[in-house]
Structure formats: structure tokens, C-alpha cells
Amino acid sequence: MSNRPLRKVVIPAAGLGTRFLPATKSVPKEMLPIVDQPTIQLIVDEALRAGAQEVVVVNGRGKGSIEDHFDRSYELEDTLQKKGKKELFEQIRKISDSVRIISVRQKEPMGLGHAVLAARHAVGDEWFGVMLGDDLIDSEDPGIGQLWRVAQETGKAAVALMPVPEDQAHMYGVGAGPLLGNGPHVLIDRIVEKPPKGTAPSNLAVIGRYVLPPEIFPILANTKPGAGGEIQLTDGLAQLAAKGQLVGVRFNGVRHDAGDRLGYLQANIAYALKRPELREGLLAYLREVTK
Ligand code: UTP
Numbered sequence: 001m002s003n004r005p006l007r008k009v010v011i012p013a014a015g016l017g018t019r020f021l022p023a024t025k026s027v028p029k030e031m032l033p034i035v036d037q038p039t040i041q042l043i044v045d046e047a048l049r050a051g052a053q054e055v056v057v058v059n060g061r062g063k064g065s066i067e068d069h070f071d072r073s074y075e076l077e078d079t080l081q082k083k084g085k086k087e088l089f090e091q092i093r094k095i096s097d098s099v100r101i102i103s104v105r106q107k108e109p110m111g112l113g114h115a116v117l118a119a120r121h122a123v124g125d126e127w128f129g130v131m132l133g134d135d136l137i138d139s140e141d142p143g144i145g146q147l148w149r150v151a152q153e154t155g156k157a158a159v160a161l162m163p164v165p166e167d168q169a170h171m172y173g174v175g176a177g178p179l180l181g182n183g184p185h186v187l188i189d190r191i192v193e194k195p196p197k198g199t200a201p202s203n204l205a206v207i208g209r210y211v212l213p214p215e216i217f218p219i220l221a222n223t224k225p226g227a228g229g230e231i232q233l234t235d236g237l238a239q240l241a242a243k244g245q246l247v248g249v250r251f252n253g254v255r256h257d258a259g260d261r262l263g264y265l266q267a268n269i270a271y272a273l274k275r276p277e278l279r280e281g282l283l284a285y286l287r288e289v290t291k
Contacts, residue, residue, distance in 0.1 A: 006148045006211075007054060008123055009047045012115035013040060013133035014060030014106040019260055028063045029259055030133035034271050035278070038069060039258045042271075043131050044099055050145030052129065056102045056122040058115045070101045111230025116212075117220040125214045127151065130233075132208025132259075136267055139253025143209050150185055150249045151211040157240050160209040161186060161248035162255055170197045172205035173234040175248045177241075186248035188241045193227045193234035204248060206234065207255050216240070 017024035023032065030040040044055055057066055073092065080089040106118040116130055129144045137143030137160070147158040161175055177189040190201045210233070219236045226232040240246040256270065257263030269286075272278045 003152065004127065006047075006051050006129055006145065007126065008056060009052045009054075009129035009131055009144060010056045010058065010116060010119040010123065011040065011043060011047075011131050011133050012058045012106075012112055013063060013066055014058050014115050014118075015109050015133075015259075016060075017134075017259065020264075026062060028060075028066060028133075030063075031065050031069065032258070032264065034136070034258065034264075034267050035275065039136065039267075040066060040133050041069070041095065042136055043133060044070070044101075046137065046142045046144055047129065047131060048098060050129075050142040050148060052144070054100045054102060056104060056119045057133075058106050058118050059103050060106055060109055067101070067103050070096055070099060072096045111225070111228070111232055113220045113223055113231040113233040113236050116233055117217060117231070120217045123214065123217075127211065127213050130208075130210040130212060134257065134259030135208030136256040136258050137207070137209065137251065137253045138256065138270065139251070141252060143251050143253055143255075144211070146251045146253075147209055147211045147249050150247055154180070154247050156245045156247045157213055157216070157237070158211040158247045158249050159188070159191075159237065160207040160251050160255075161204040162207045162251075163203050164205040166200070166203055167197075169200035169203060169205060170194055173232075173237075174200045174202060175204050175206055175241075175246075176202035177248070180247060184250040186250070187244065188237075188246040188248045189244070191234055191238050191241050191246065193232045206248075207251075209249075209251070210237075213245075 013030040017029035020029045031038045102122050104118050104122050106115045151158040173193045174195055175188040175191045177187045180187045219239050223231055223235050226235045256267035258267050272282050
């Protein structure tokens with residue numbers, strides 16, 4: 001895949017979001033706001049900044065609000081225009097104008113590997129990015145673009161890796177292997193999903209960004225349910241790793257797990273502190289309540 005620009009990304013957003021119940025009973029967790037933007041909008045923005053032209057969203061039952069968010073909203077636009085709210089109008093119009101969204105359905109949330117497989121026909125026969133709908137990477141150089149460059153340079157699939165404390169490794173997919181050249185990236189030769197405590201092959205956790213070749217689809221179609229009874233993307237990736245075809249990318253940027261309550265609150269504070277109109281007030285409040 002030499003010198004091809006990133007064109008398509010897949011955003012799996014069909015999970016049940018049980019860690020966020022009851023909020024996620026009728027609102028998808030990907031639509032929960034970070035300050036005033038749904039999490040998935042920040043992820044789509046990262047994809048666009050990396051040059052992607054098409055975003056395939058894997059939807060589940062009751063996730064119509066994601067489609068609506070990226071669609072035109074005539075009544076709202078009309079009202080904003082009539083009221084002279086030009087800036088807001090332009091902001092709202094930009095959301096639907098800047099991206100081509102394709103929705104595919106995952107009928108049952110049978111795991112991340114199964115969700116990626118649901119995007120097979122929309123992706124076709126080309127390399128693509130995967131961005132988890134609840135994982136944020138705050139970086140000027142978009143995370144998915146960093147992975148795309150490494151995949152291009154090496155001709156191998158890529159996953160994002162981040163060091164985590166040893167006692168947390170069992171909550172993630174974990175990758176291990178020798179450094180690629182002088183580093184910092186890793187040629188992954190072992191990758192396991194949620195290793196039992198004390199058995200993780202390294203402290204490098206897989207974070208929700210991937211660049212994959214179309215060959216992953218037949219692999220996933222033949223992958224049996226693994227950890228938690230789900231069809232795991234990690235188990236499909238293990239087959240690429242066994243052939244020396246998987247690189248772990250030590251990306252630049254701050255990652256927030258917006259699908260986790262504490263991670264979500266931290267993300268809101270971090271993004272709010274970057275907003276000039278909110279920063280001083282928020283800092284004053286934080287100082288007050290932590291006295
Ligand atoms: P998570 O495991 O974080 O999502 O999957 P979840 O299952 O919704 O969350 P909890 O653990 O119950 O709170 C990471 C991403 O993959 C999507 C989710 O929507 C999320 O964005 N996903 C997961 C799917 O699209 N389909 C699935 O079957 C599983």
C-alpha cells in the first residue's frame with residue numbers, strides 16, 4: 001500500500017455501553033458530549049484531519065441519533081438563520097457538509113471483531129482505519145494519521161500501543177515484541193485480549209486505533225468467539241502478528257477512555273481547559289472544590 005492516502009475509516013459504535021447505564025439505555029455512549037460535542041464528532045474530526053473522506057459507522061439498535069447528528073437538520077438550520085445566529089448555523093452546517101457517512105448495521109453486539117466485519121462491503125478491497133467510538137486521542141498530529149504513516153512505511157497492519165500500569169493490563173488487549181529498528185514502534189509477535197492478571201506479555205495496551213488490510217475480513221469471518229464470548233478483533237490481529245505483519249505504534253498524544261466514567265470526566269475537564277471561554281471559571285471551581 002505504498003503512498004496511498006487514507007480514504008476510509010470504520011467507527012464501531014454498536015456496543016451496549018453497559019459501563020454507562022442508565023445514561024446509555026436510550027442514548028449511545030458515542031453521543032455523550034465532551035463539553036459540547038458528541039464524542040463521535042471529535043473522532044470523526046480526527047479522521048478528517050488525517051485526510052479520510054468516508055466514515056463507515058457501525059450502528060446497533062437504537063443508534064439512529066448518530067445518523068441524525070451527521071445529517072442535515074433543516075428545521076434547526078432554518079431557525080438559526082431566521083434568528084441571525086450565523087456562527088451557530090455555520091457550525092451546524094459544517095458537521096453535515098464536511099463528511100460522507102455510511103451507516104452499516106451490526107445486528108447483535110457480538111464483539112469488536114464482529115463489528116469490523118459488518119463494515120466489509122462498505123470498505124471493499126482496500127486498506128482502512130478503525131477508530132473506536134469511545135476512545136479519544138488528543139493530538140495535533142491526528143492519531144489515526146500517525147498509524148497510517150507507519151503502516152505505509154512498513155507495509156504492515158498497525159495498532160496503537162500505550163504503556164499502562166501492570167495491575168491494569170488485564171483490562172486491555174496487550175501486545176509484545178521486539179522494537180522495530182531503533183524504535184519506538186514494536187514488531188508485535190504476541191497479542192492477547194484481556195490476559196488474566198499477572199500473565200500479560202508486556203505493559204503495552206492496545207488503544208482504539210488500527211490500520212488494517214482487507215485480508216482481515218476473511219480472517220474475522222473465521223474467528224471463533226474468544227474472551228467474554230465475543231468475536232475479538234485481537235484474535236484476528238494475532239493471526240497477522242504470527243506472520244510478522246503487525247506493528248505496534250507508540251503514538252504521540254493524550255488518550256482518554258470516554259467509555260469509562262472516570263475517563264469521561266477527565267476528558268471533559270481536559271477539553272474544557274483548552275477552551276478560553278471556560279478555562280478560568282473551571283480552574284477557579286476546581287481549586288474551590290479541592291481545597
Ligand atoms: P467497548 O467494549 O468499549 O464497548 O467497545 P461496549 O461493549 O459498548 O462497552 P461496555 O463495556 O458495555 O461499557 C469499544 C467500541 O466498540 C464498539 C463500541 O460501541 C465501542 O465504541 N462495539 C463493541 C461494537 O460496535 N460492537 C460490539 O459488539 C462491541
